[in-house]
Amino acid sequence: MDRCDALIVGGGPAGSTCARALSSAGLDVIVVDRRTFPRPKVCAGWVTPPVFRDLGVTPQEYGAGRVCQAIRGFRLGLLGRPPVEVDYGRAVSHGVLRSEFDHYLLERSGARLVLGEPVGGVERAAGGWIINARFRAPVVVGAGGPRCPVARALGLGGRGPLVAALEAEFRLGPEGRALCRVDPERPELYFLPNLEGYGWCFRKGDTLNVGLGREDARGAAAAFAAFVDRLRAAGRIPAVPRERVRGHAYRLWEGAARTLVSDGALVVGDAAGLAHPKSGEGIRPAVESGLLAARTILVARGDYRRSNLEPFCAYLAQQLGPGAPQRSAFAAPVIRVAARVLLGVPALARSVVLDRWFLRRGEAPLSHAAPG
Numbered sequence: 501m502d503r504c505d506a507l508i509v510g511g512g513p514a515g516s517t518c519a520r521a522l523s524s525a526g527l528d529v530i531v532v533d534r535r536t537f538p539r540p541k542v543c544a545g546w547v548t549p550p551v552f553r554d555l556g557v558t559p560q561e562y563g564a565g566r567v568c569q570a571i572r573g574f575r576l577g578l579l580g581r582p583p584v585e586v587d588y589g590r591a592v593s594h595g596v597l598r599s600e601f602d603h604y605l606l607e608r609s610g611a612r613l614v615l616g617e618p619v620g621g622v623e624r625a626a627g628g629w630i631i632n633a634r635f636r637a638p639v640v641v642g643a644g645g646p647r648c649p650v651a652r653a654l655g656l657g658g659r660g661p662l663v664a665a666l667e668a669e670f671r672l673g674p675e676g677r678a679l680c681r682v683d684p685e686r687p688e689l690y691f692l693p694n695l696e697g698y699g700w701c702f703r704k705g706d707t708l709n710v711g712l713g714r715e716d717a718r719g720a721a722a723a724f725a726a727f728v729d730r731l732r733a734a735g736r737i738p739a740v741p742r743e744r745v746r747g748h749a750y751r752l753w754e755g756a757a758r759t760l761v762s763d764g765a766l767v768v769g770d771a772a773g774l775a776h777p778k779s780g781e782g783i784r785p786a787v788e789s790g791l792l793a794a795r796t797i798l799v800a801r802g803d804y805r806r807s808n809l810e811p812f813c814a815y816l817a818q819q820l821g822p823g824a825p826q827r828s829a830f831a832a833p834v835i836r837v838a839a840r841v842l843l844g845v846p847a848l849a850r851s852v853v854l855d856r857w858f859l860r861r862g863e864a865p866l867s868h869a870a871p872g
């Protein structure tokens with residue numbers, strides 16, 4: 501039996517950030533992931549400034565030898581209506597390739613890495629957990645994404661709205677570059693009329709990422725195909741290789757969830773269902789929850805009874821704010837009218853949609869949310 505102080509299931513941003521914080525404090529940490537790294541991850545790779553700040557690395561440092569596309573503006577609008585352009589005149593966020601980003605974070609975590617091993621067995625043992633019948637730890641962190649085996653075994657995780665997303669990420673050859681009018685510094689966002697989802701085009705160096713995410717999983721493939729056809733007809737993108745299309749679903753933060761801890765266990769990132777209700781941003785809450793889980797574990801000092809881990813839920817609620825709003829059918833017409841106004845006037849698109857919903861400017865930094 502291989503013993504450690506903390507075992508983390510899943511080596512994405514949530515798991516690797518938690519692992520690094522615990523390893524830095526002197527704990528012996530094991531991260532188990534079913535994949536070997538670098539591994540692909542379905543994601544547009546849009547990273548907002550708090551992520552780099554919380555990771556303790558600048559975009560310039562991270563970008564040495566890796567794709568880190570500066571984003572200085574956006575082209576956005578309602579699908580089917582003329583878009584508006586917003587220019588910040590300086591970098592307000594960045595685009596990364598998740599295969600590179602996640603590999604970088606995991607390699608510097610300082611944890612012992614067990615890669616290429618799916619976690620199946622999660623069993624309670626005296627004073628902790630036995631994982632896959634060969635690892636023993638007093639505390640386990642479930643960071644295995646939406647289908648995390650720890651969350652499933654213990655019945656943990658949020659129950660917020662499910663976002664179904666499809667995307668294609670592919671390298672642009674010479675012909676593709678000639679046909680692509682998406683500016684790498686100005687990604688494109690196209691919202692559905694009722695604001696229950698949006699499509700995007702992100703160009704990161706020579707890589708194009710086109711996707712559509714929405715709260716209704718029915719007909720997702722047809723909606724994605726129609727979105728791509730519309731962009732092609734408008735002359736914005738080249739043909740999307742069918743074999744590059746991937747789908748994935750994850751949950752939005754629903755507000756103060758109390759189902760994220762158990763005796764000796766916490767769930768973080770997509771395993772906890774923490775994506776931002778308005779933007780669908782999941783990397784920032786993954787990193788934030790990884791750090792908050794680590795702080796909670798360190799403060800508990802080896803006594804991992806549920807009552808000692810519960811503060812994690814309060815820290816998260818404080819950091820992530822109110823969850824996804826309850827939508828009623830009566831509100832739909834009002835939302836449609838509001839959406840036309842918000843996305844038709846550049847000043848409103850910038851101050852409400854971009855600054856408040858997506859970049860979340862003015863919100864408190866993570867250090868205010870928890871001790872440590």
Ligand SMILES: Cc1cc2nc3c(=O)[nH]c(=O)nc-3n(C[C@H](O)[C@H](O)[C@H](O)COP(=O)(O)OP(=O)(O)OC[C@H]3O[C@@H](n4cnc5c(N)ncnc54)[C@H](O)[C@@H]3O)c2cc1C
Nearest residue numbers: 510512513514534543544545546619644645769770782783
């Ligand atoms: C199409 C799409 C576009 C997105 N675009 C953005 C974006 O631009 N910006 C943004 O901020 N967010 C975006 N997101 C959300 C974001 O990708 C996730 O919220 C984020 O990856 C969550 O990180 P995580 O560490 O919790 O999970 P993950 O990154 O999914 O990592 C989970 C890890 O657990 C491992 N694992 C799973 N099961 C097991 C098992 N049984 N045993 C061992 N290991 C296991 C997996 O291999 C994986 O490495 C997007 C999501 C989608 C679907």
